[in-house]
Amino acid sequence: MRCLVSLMFFALCGCSTDSQRPLAGEVETQKLVNQSDLVPPSPPVTDQWTVAIQPLGKSLPADTVELVRRALVTFYGVKIIMLPNIPLPKALYFKPRNRYSASGILELLAQKKPTQAEKILGLTAVDIYHANERSPHWGVLGLGSMDGSSCVISIRRARIQNKITAKAKQRFAKTAVHEIGHTLNLPHCETKGCLMEDAQGRVSTTDGEYVLCPRCRQKLRASGRVIPDNPTPPWPKPN
C-alpha cells in the first residue's frame, strides 16, 4: 500500500500481464390535531445511498454500462446517477506504455463527484496503470481507494482477444463491485469465488468469482450498511 495525495492508500486490483509480455424516507407532514399528537419526525431512511457513474473517454457499449449498473444495484442496493461522458486529460497519459494514470483518474473523479453521491465510479475503455513492486506503470483492471470516494475500472484488460465479449462485460462488472467494495473499506478476501478476491495479476481470477461472500457481507453490515438479502448476480455461476 502506498500513500498518495494526502489522504488515502489504494488497494490495487489485479490485472492481466503487462503489455510487453504484462430511500429518502418519506418525510410525512402530519396535520396535527392537537399538541398531544406531536410525534417526532421520521428519521430519513438511509438504507439507500448513491453511486455516480462517470464514463471517461471513448464510449462503452450501452449494455456493458447497464451490466455495471445492475451489478452495483444487486449487491449494494444503491441508487445510481449516470453522468455525461468526459474526456480523459492528456496530462494523465503515459505514452511509452499507452496507458493512463489510474491514481490521476481517481483525483479527477473526486472533483467530479456530485454532492448527493457518496461514491463515484469511473468507467473507461483505455488502459490504466498503477505502480506496484513489478512496474511503475503496471496495467490494472481497476483501482479503488480504501474507504475513499473514488474508483475506476477499465475494460481494456477484461477483453478477450481484443473483443468486448459477454465474459469481458462480466469481468468488468465484477470489477466494479470489487472496487466499490474497496471504497467501502473491504480489503481483499481469501474466500475463493468472492468478488473481493485479489486477482493476483490474473484477469482470469474474476472468471471464478460469483458473489460477495458471507464474511464480506457481514463486514459491510457491521459497518452500518444495509445491503440486499440474497442478491442474484447478473452473471452465471462459475463451473
Ligand SMILES: [Zn+2]
Ligand atoms: Zn482489489
Ligand SMILES: [Zn+2]
Ligand atoms: Zn469475501
